[in-house]
Amino acid sequence: MLNIHENLSQKLQIAPGSLYRSLVRWAELQPAASCLVEVESGRTLTYRQMLVAVNAMRLFLGDVPQTLVLSLPGGMINAVIWISALSGGHRLVPISPTASEHEKRRVVDTYQPDVLFVEQREDACHFSLLETTVIVTLHTCEALIDPVASSIVGCSLMQREGHVCLTTSGTTGEPKGVVLRERQLAWTAEQVRRSHGLTTQDRGLTVLPFFHVNAPVVSLCSSILAGSAVVIARHFSRSQFWSWVERYQVTWASLVPTIVAMLLSTEQPDFLPGTLRFVRTGSAPLPASDLRAFEARFGIPVIETYGLSEAASQVVANPVPPGKHKAGSAGLPVGVQLRICVPRQNGEDALTDVIPGEIGEICIAGPAVITAYQNNAGQDSFQHGWFRSGDLGYLDADGYLFITGRLREVINRGGENIAPREIEEVLLQHPAVQEAAVVGRPDPLYGEQVVAYIVVREEWNEGVKQSLLAHARRYLSAYKVPIDFMSLDALPRNATGKVERKLLQDRERQS
Missing domain, CATH: 3.30.300.30 (ANL, C-terminal domain)
Incomplete structure (x- = not known):
């Protein structure tokens, strides 16, 4: 088991500012290399241009920490805002543009935003904003980060650690706030980079939204640490997915099990495997039958993972080839300590490991794992430095995690x-x-x-x-x-x- 509290070399990876420093480093080493690609528009930001864009957004937002509500549709602007907020000391609150008016009003009441990012100005009317809230449209953002029009110099700015506020169902099925610092997001992103073997030669495709933790951490942040490119689609398209993979020479893609099931209804493209070396799934258990069917039809390894918002996304991952990935398993712990404990009963808070191989509650600890929810909600999920996930599973003889169900009501x-x-x-x-x-x-x-x-x-x-x-x-x-x-x-x-x-x-x- 990885002793994350004593491994000094990995501790260095979670120093505040890792994401911004990586962006600056790659902008110096490979300024013309692609950083962001947007599939619908075909636009590309090189690492040099990405640094200029982030600096422009940071200067626009100012040095005083602010609360930013991000309610934009998918696309590269989301990536720029995420990195700008995390490196500029701001509090970022992502929310789906299609959220109900009730949910949007709740975000305003809870966080009282200084800045609201929306696609069009009229979209702001659903938020019941404060008079002092600044509304920033997608058009304004596009003009701000235009690499041709920008006069911002691509140098390094002072690093201020920001954080993101997410909402999760927690272990009891009740909405709870999760606050993740930049160093926690960078820690998990580094584990993704290592477990997936990402290098400067990779191009990762994400079709997932930026108002959840998966796309920003698994795809964006891990790629910036690796010096590789992120290919961003605003929405998943079953009819266009394989053409995106071919056109943009994608080497890996981040999916969810539902998308895997949808792709099983498509024909096998002639170009496969091409540059695509694996697809990964997360956010929900992947049926072993779908994994086997996908690999048999397309000849592409499917790497199943398991993650939690409370741990900044990925917790467990199957090894990529030539490592062994097991159908039905979520994989091996990556960057966390993990144990299988006797589930809580009648309020009992003792952490007792089950007999090896038996089913129990998945419990984790590590640098990226939060120690409390906002406003100290659900405190019984945090015990003696461990987070009780509410998910049930067991470890096999090789240490692979198999998820069997959940205690939580989510x-x-x-x-x-x-x-x-x-x-x-x-x-x-x-x-x-x-x-x-x-x-x-x-x-x-x-x-x-x-x-x-x-x-x-x-x-x-x-x-x-x-x-x-x-x-x-x-x-x-x-x-x-x-x-x-x-x-x-x-x-x-x-x-x-x-x-x-x-x-x-x-x-x-x-x-």
Whole structure:
């Protein structure tokens, strides 16, 4: 097991400013090498131009630390803002542009942003902003970082460590704030670089959003540390994916299991394997059958990983060829200490390892792992320097982690972690709802879909159902809206009055 607390050579990798210093270094060593490529526009920023763009954004934002809410669609501007915020001492709060008005107002109430990045100025009206908030549009950002028009010199600016604020469902299924410093993000990015063997010759494709931790850390930050290029797509496209790989000479791609399943319905391109040496998956368990089918059809290794927002993304990863990757396994611990413990019972907080090979709760510790949620929520997840993930699994004789399920109530829909409590609170605001419990329904494409069990105050009919659906769509992002509403006379409860969510989950699995 890696002793991360005593390994001095790796400790040096988490000094504040690692990301910006790497950008400066590669801008000096290979100024004309590609850093960012945007597939829809075909635009490229070289390392020299990327440094100029980051410096221009930092000078625009100023030296005083500010709170930045990032609500832009995918694209290279997101990458510039992430690195600018993390190196300029700012607090970055990413949020999906398609988030509901309710979610956007909550972000404003919680963080009171100084700057809001939106695609068009009218998009800001959904945020109920403070009078002092500066609105910056995508057009303004594009003009600011234009390498032709910019007069900014590509020299090194003073480093101020910034941080990012994310929302996760945590181990209990309730939304919780995760604050990650630049050094934590850089630590995990360095582990990605090492585990995937990234070099200056690599070109990584990401089709994932920048309002989650995966794309910024796994694709962007690891590539900057490696001096390689990031090919950024605003959205995944099943019809264009393979043409992107060929056109931009992609050597690896970061995906989620749902995308792997979608690609299985495409024809094998003639150019494969070409430059593509592997694809990696994260955010949700990948069915072993899909891994084998993908490798058999396309001849490309699939590297499964396991990550957590609480650890700045990647925690465990399968080795890339010629190393051994195992179907059904999330891989080996990378940059963390990991143990399998007896799950918590009745509030018991003792950390006791299970017998080797037995299933237990996955617990981790390391430089990138947070020690608390915002406002000290969910403190029972942090015990004696270890984070209890709420996920269940076991280690085989070779030390590979196999994930078998989870204790936590979170619903994983296509890699999107959804907190049941958040949806339940929205449903309970509807006048017809007396009680609500939300669980996941197994789905062959997305892994799970959201289903709501409710007790109504009046007669259940199609009109009430449609009213609930409209209510949910008003207050929730589209992927959080239940696909089905099930009416019950009463929710199942245990002796202490707590909802027996497991009974509802079992009902969904058996249906």
